[in-house]
Amino acid sequence: MHEIVTLQLGQFSNFVGAHFWNAQVPRLLGSLLRLDLPCRWSSQDAYFMYGEGAPEPEIAHDVLFRSGVTQRGIETYTPRLLVYDLKGALRLRGFGSLKRFNKLFENKPDDAIESTWDHNVQQFAQEQYPRNEYLRKLEEEEQGVQGVPFRYHISPFDQIQVDEHRLDEQVHQWSDYNRIFYHPHSINQLTQYQLDNEFKPFDVYSFGRDAYVDMEKEQETFDENFRFFTEECDAVQGFQLLTTTFDGFGGFARSLIEDIRDEYPKTPIVTFGFSNPSEVTKNPNLPYHTSALLSAGIENASLVYRLKNNSAFMGDLLNNINWRQNTKIGSLSLAFPLPLTPPFHGYNDGSKIIVDGAQSILKDLSTRPNGQSEVLLLLPNSLRFCVEGLFLVFFTVYQKESVFAQSLVLRGVPPSQDSRQKPTRPEFTYELLDKFTSINERFSVRYSVDTAYPLPDSFPRIFSGLDAYGLIDPLLHHPGAPAPQPRYVPVLSRLSTTTQTRHMLQAHINALRRINFKQFPEYGEGVRGVMHDDLEEVKEELIGLTEVYDES
Numbered sequence: 001m002h003e004i005v006t007l008q009l010g011q012f013s014n015f016v017g018a019h020f021w022n023a024q025v026p027r028l029l030g031s032l033l034r035l036d037l038p039c040r041w042s043s044q045d046a047y048f049m050y051g052e053g054a055p056e057p058e059i060a061h062d063v064l065f066r067s068g069v070t071q072r073g074i075e076t077y078t079p080r081l082l083v084y085d086l087k088g089a090l091r092l093r094g095f096g097s098l099k100r101f102n103k104l105f106e107n108k109p110d111d112a113i114e115s116t117w118d119h120n121v122q123q124f125a126q127e128q129y130p131r132n133e134y135l136r137k138l139e140e141e142e143q144g145v146q147g148v149p150f151r152y153h154i155s156p157f158d159q160i161q162v163d164e165h166r167l168d169e170q171v172h173q174w175s176d177y178n179r180i181f182y183h184p185h186s187i188n189q190l191t192q193y194q195l196d197n198e199f200k201p202f203d204v205y206s207f208g209r210d211a212y213v214d215m216e217k218e219q220e221t222f223d224e225n226f227r228f229f230t231e232e233c234d235a236v237q238g239f240q241l242l243t244t245t246f247d248g249f250g251g252f253a254r255s256l257i258e259d260i261r262d263e264y265p266k267t268p269i270v271t272f273g274f275s276n277p278s279e280v281t282k283n284p285n286l287p288y289h290t291s292a293l294l295s296a297g298i299e300n301a302s303l304v305y306r307l308k309n310n311s312a313f314m315g316d317l318l319n320n321i322n323w324r325q326n327t328k329i330g331s332l333s334l335a336f337p338l339p340l341t342p343p344f345h346g347y348n349d350g351s352k353i354i355v356d357g358a359q360s361i362l363k364d365l366s367t368r369p370n371g372q373s374e375v376l377l378l379l380p381n382s383l384r385f386c387v388e389g390l391f392l393v394f395f396t397v398y399q400k401e402s403v404f405a406q407s408l409v410l411r412g413v414p415p416s417q418d419s420r421q422k423p424t425r426p427e428f429t430y431e432l433l434d435k436f437t438s439i440n441e442r443f444s445v446r447y448s449v450d451t452a453y454p455l456p457d458s459f460p461r462i463f464s465g466l467d468a469y470g471l472i473d474p475l476l477h478h479p480g481a482p483a484p485q486p487r488y489v490p491v492l493s494r495l496s497t498t499t500q501t502r503h504m505l506q507a508h509i510n511a512l513r514r515i516n517f518k519q520f521p522e523y524g525e526g527v528r529g530v531m532h533d534d535l536e537e538v539k540e541e542l543i544g545l546t547e548v549y550d551e552s
Contacts, residue, residue, distance in 0.1 A: 001060075001062050001063070001233075001234050001235070002063065002234070002235050002236075002237035002313060003062070003063060003064075003066075003080060003233040003234065003235070003236055003237065004063050004064055004080065004236070004237060004238055004239065004240055004305065004306075004314065005080050005081075005082070005226075005229050005230060005233075005236060005239050005240075006064065006079065006080065006081045006082070006239075006240050006241075006242070007081070007082045007084070007239060007240070007241045007242070007243075007256070008081065008082070008083050008084065008241075008242045008243075009084045009241070009242065009243040009244065009249045009252055009253050009256070010084070010085065010243055010244035010247060010249035010274075011085060011086070011173075011174070011195065011244070011287075012244050012274055012287055012291060013242040013243050013244050013249070013272075013274060014083060014085055014174040015174040015287045015288065015291035016242055016272075016274065016291040016294050016295045016298070017081075017083070017174070017242055017295070018174040018175070018177060018178045018180075018291075018458075019291055019292045019295035019296075019458075019459065020295045020298060020299055021079055021081075021178075021179075021180040022177070022178065022179045022180065022456050022458045022459070023295070023296075023299055023453070023454055023455075023456065023459075024061075024064075024065075024079075024180075025179045025180070025454075025456050056308070057308065058307060058308060058309070058449055058450060058451050059303070059306055059307065059308065059451070060306055060307065060308045060311070061077075063237075063305065063306045064079060064080060064306065065077050065078065065079055065080060066078060066079075066080045066183075066229070066232065068183070076181070076183075078180075078181060078182055078183045078186070079180065079182065079183075079186065080229050080233075081182065081183075081186045081229075082185075082186055082188060082221075082225060082226060082229070083182065083186050083187055083188060084188045084189075084190065084249070084252070085188075085189060085190070085195075086189070086190050086193050086194060086195040086202060087189050087190065087191055087193075087194055087195070129173075129175075132167075132170040132171075132176050133166075133170065134167055134170060134176070134177060134458070135176065138179065167288065167458070167460070168286060168288070168289075168460065168461075171286070171288040174291075177288065177458040178458075179456065179458055185224070185225040185228045185229065186225070188215075188219070188221045188225060190202075190211055190215055190252075191215075191218070192211050192214055192215070193207075193211065193248070201247075202247055202248040202249075203246075203247045203248060204247075204248055204251075204522050204523055204525075205248065205250050205251040205523070205530060206251055206523060206524075206525060206526045206528050206529045206530050207248040207251065207525075207526065208247070208248030208249055208250055208251030208252035208253070208254075208255070209251035209252070209254065209255050209526070209527075209528035210251075210526040210527060210528055211248060211251075211252055212251070212252045212255035212256060213255065213527075213528075222256075222259050226259075226260075230263075230264075236264065236267055237267075237268070237305065237313050237314050237315065238267055238268035238269065238270065238305070238313070238314030238315060239260060239264075239267065239268070239269045239270070240269075240270050240271075240272070240302065240314075241253065241256075241257070241269060241270070241271045241272070242271075242272045242274070242298070243271065243272070243273055243274070244273075244274050244275075245273045245274060245275055246274075246275050250273075251528070253271070257269060257271070267315075268313075268314045268315040268318050270314060270318060272294075272298055272332075274294065286460075288460060289460045289462065292459055292460050292462070293334070293336060296334065296336050296453060296491065297332050297333075297334040297336070297493055298332070299453070300334070300409050300411060300453060300491045300492075300493040301332055301407065301409055301493045301494075301495045303409050303411070303447065303449060304317050304407055304409060304445075304447055304495075305317060307447070307449070310447070312445070317407055317445075317495075320405055320407065320443060320445055321404075321405045321406070321407060321495060321496065321497050322405070322497060323404070323405055323443055324404060324497075324548075326548050327404055327405075327497040327501075327548060327549065329497070329501050329505075329545065329549075330495060330496060330497045330501075331495075331496055331497070331498060331500070331501060332493065332494070332495055333362035333493065333494040333496070334362065334491070334492070334493050334494075335361040335362050335491065335492040335493075336453075336489065336491050337453075337463070337466065337470045337486075337489035337490055337491060338361065338410070338412070338413070338489075338490040338491055338492045339361065339472060340413065340414070340470075340471050340472065340490055341471060341472045341473075341474075361492065362492070362494055401498045401499050401500045402498060402499040402551045403444075403496055403497075403498050404443065404496075404497040404498060404499075405443035405444065405496065405497050406443070406444050406445075406494055406495065406496035406497075406498075407444075407445050407446075407447075407494070407495040407496070408433055408444070408445070408446040408447065408492070408493070408494050409446075409447045409448075409449065409491075409492070409493050409495075410429060410432065410433060410446070410447070410448045410449070410490075410491075410492050411448070411449035411450070411451060411452060411453060411490065411491050411492075412449070412450075412451065412452025412453060412469075412470065412488060412489065412490035412491060413429050413448070413450075413490050414469065414471065414490075429448055432492075433446045433448070452469065452470060452488035452489060452490055452491070453470075453488060453489050453490070453491045454487065454488050455470075455485065455486055455487055455488060455489060461485055463485060463486055463489070466486045466489070467484075467486065468484065468486055468487050468488075469486060469487065469488050469489075469490075470486040470487075470488050470489030470490055471490070497549075498549075499549050499550065499551045500549075501549045502546045502549035502550055505542050505545050505546045505549065506546055508542055509539060509542050509543060509546065512535065512538070512539045512542070513539070515535075517532050517535055
């Protein structure tokens with residue numbers, strides 16, 4: 001098995017990560033934990049299906065997950081993941097209700113051990129982060145499945161109704177909608193800074209550089225936790241890193257990548273960098289919403305190196321997209337959901353999508369409607385460590401662009417319902433993919449996956465007019481029609497390197513030119529502070545990168 005280790009750095013990255021791992025929940029059912037519990041899911045309801053009569057899954061689950069046994073003999077299946085976040089004060093703590101030792105890994109109290117201290121003992125405990133109604137209901141359902149406290153056995157669609165729990169109002173931290181149990185080695189808390197502390201904010205690149213050094217001195221998380229996951233792997237094929245770039249985690253990420261490079265000098269690293277996403281969903285102020293869309297794009301694009309058949313290693317994917325060896329900044333575009341009508345309404349052969357222009361269905365993930373990215377000082381600095389991997393920046397897909405290379409992933413397209421033949425993949429699946437790959441056939445790769453993108457009950461209710469399988473249903477558009485939420489949606493994603501990256505780079509260059517560095521003395525603080533000469537060096541590097549993406 002060629003495993004991948006995932007790393008999540010920062011509050012918003014963990015919002016994205018929580019959605020990413022929750023999307024795997026429908027796949028963690030039945031005999032996943034070898035408990036022989038009954039599973040009432042159909043073959044279309046889960047990626048993880050085992051036992052007699054179960055179809056062969058399309059996804060190689062062990063690429064991202066690891067199996068293990070706890071000290072109590074419980075078999076587990078948890079993400080191969082490292083999560084980094086800030087500590088917080090009471091209500092607004094970075095990890096919220098999430099504990100390092102959860103129900104899978106907590107030790108039973110040993111009543112036989114008696115204390116040798118025969119005097120009074122006074123205990124002090126920090127107030128626990130309150131669980132919202134969704135988590136309380138989830139916990140109740142866990143205990144209701146033959147007494148086994150595993151939320152993997154709970155239907156992520158039927159058992160917990162989102163309407164009842166109003167997640168939009170109740171989600172304050174990413175743990176407020178998390179369905180996954182993590183290994184204790186996954187949880188890494190930065191103790192030097194607190195979340196949303198206005199007197200000592202973690203908002204400067206150099207703060208992150210220093211925080212990483214301090215954390216390693218105190219906790220040695222790299223030696224203990226990072227190596228815990230990597231050393232048990234048969235062959236690590238790569239690392240996928242999610243990090244915010246608008247705060248100190250930009251610098252923290254660079255330091256972490258430097259340590260990874262010392263251990264794995266040739267192993268691919270793909271870095272998803274997040275600026276402040278806004279105006280992407282119905283409620284752009286909710287990171288709970290914006291992170292859901294970004295997560296869907298990452299989950300879909302990463303299927304390339306997680307498929308059981310016809311997959312590619314992460315290194316092969318990055319080499320294809322960066323075949324010129326100097327286009328290390330890519331973009332991720334998403335059609336979520338792919339606009340399709342169900343077969344029983346008269347099958348849509350996709351002609352409308354293609355006539356309208358294949359580019360038009362791929363939407364921007366994180367920029368403002370005018371196409372201008374949110375430009376912050378930290379992003380250019382963070383670009384300096386990205387030469388080792390493919391750094392993905394989410395920006396507008398413009399009407400005119402030249403594509404150097406791309407990877408397309410189409411999933412969840414229903415089969416044809418022609419009664420004269422067995423269900424087949426619709427013709428327009430290939431026609432749509434051909435529309436993209438005709439741009440540059442040599443450096444375009446495409447993948448088609450039957451399994452649609454699953455929407456667990458923790459996903460925001462942002463869809464309307466779709467049936468249970470994410471297909472457009474005209475009957476649901478009438479006034480007074482019920483508005484059920486889809487269980488799955490068809491998705492198209494594109495991971496690419498294009499000439500449009502130069503617009504994003506030029507925006508950062510212009511921002512750097514306008515900055516009066518003397519007004520930001522905090523950037524020079526610390527052992528790894530950023531000096532004016534460093535800023536000028538970054539600006540020159542950005543100018544050089546801009547020329548790389550200029551087709552002329």
